[in-house]
Amino acid sequence: MQGRRASLRAHLFDRIRTAALDELRRTGAAALSLREVARAAGISPSGLYRYVDGRDGLLELLISDGFEAFGRAIEEAVDAAGDDVLARLEAVALSYRRWALDNPEQFGLILGTPVPGFQARADGPTTESVRRFAEPMIRAVADASAAGRSASSGEEAVATDDLFPFGPEPDALPASLHSVLARGWARIHGLVSLETFGHLVWSGADVDALLRAEVRSILAELGHQDVEPATRISL
């Protein structure tokens, strides 16, 4: 290890990380107390400023970690789903829901109401984490789009590897995919966020089933005729 100082510092930074995450899980983002985090990490409140730029810095850390963990969860689920396009999209939707329900405070922090004083800086670690978060979703949708295209019109499928690397600049991704990606993500996110925040209890709905229906609907509209029948809403 490069110096005793660096090692101690890394250790303490990890303690701060986990302490902050614990606090977030317990009390939520809006009520997150810097002093409480310091107490749990065994450090004085002012000492925390050597590691993190005040309360906003703490939130930035949590947001970045949240996106990272969320993306990893989705990636693992879609990797475990095999090669079938439908199965992979379903894995995205269902793992999206499960992570949100299992980590409601983190979910609310990264994708819910923005915290008032805080604005993510473009040079911060957040942007890179968002990229990692979005990647598995984009890949799944792009694959589905390509497969549907070739299935319905016999056109040549675009190699999805050509879509990467994509970045903050929207031109790295074909403009034609933007709308389908936004709609697909929004359908999943709408159901999940409403459920996670408690606005869907009246319906008594089986949200997993609704998500599966949405995934099939997306695929149908992308030209996968084989999954169409399941799309029809049963009354």
Added chain:
Amino acid sequence: MQGRRASLRAHLFDRIRTAALDELRRTGAAALSLREVARAAGISPSGLYRYVDGRDGLLELLISDGFEAFGRAIEEAVDAAGDDVLARLEAVALSYRRWALDNPEQFGLILGTPVPGFQARADGPTTESVRRFAEPMIRAVADASAAGRSASSGEEAVATDDLFPFGPEPDALPASLHSVLARGWARIHGLVSLETFGHLVWSGADVDALLRAEVRSILAELGHQDVEPATRISL
């Protein structure tokens, strides 16, 4: 007027209301300061407790008012849209978006991340406001469902008036409508909340157009064959 005291009280309560709303608009819900509201209303912080039960009471008031205003905006838009089912559903979606973009802090407060300490009491004014908020949406979806049903299968349409009054108990609404209502709401809410919270800027999407596409997709799945062609995603 029934007593000078009651009149003064009503007046001051209104000042508190608008002061709280101003504060909310300016700083957001998480940073809403009771003392600042008191200052703007021209009252001492402790005096505020005669009107509102602390900070949570202030939030409850704002949440209730928010749902009410949101519902009214949607209702007016759908009333102005005429009798066409498609036009009415589009009005719901587009007015949903407009209100959220025009009142992002209120939107975040009532439908975003729940505020930590706060839990709406069932006997509070919030539940009634939520009812008023949901009513126009439910009506529009129920109408669309009924029309689609008769158009596709020739079955008799259920009079939508039979669906009301509905309440917190889910049995007042036919169970078959729950899923389509949840999916329809979630599609609109997903797009709008993502855009309002700033997570859709990368796409450069025309969200109004996406919303229209979603509305048509819902109608198509409800059996309106006439709007189906517009549903296909253009690549």
Added chain:
DNA sequence: CCTTTGTGTGAACATTGTTCGCTTTTCTGT
């Protein structure tokens, strides 16, 4: 070895939400 750099502390300050005793104003019942 001595200087420079970094690390952590404790005291301080302004601000927050909330409670409590007190005064003043309004209502009410006889």
Added chain:
DNA sequence: ACAGAAAAGCGAACAATGTTCACACAAAGG
């Protein structure tokens, strides 16, 4: 009409928060 009750509003107080700053101490490097 007037005494007693009820309500309204205020100011002081308390605990807790985020942030800053001067200072003490440990490590690193010439």
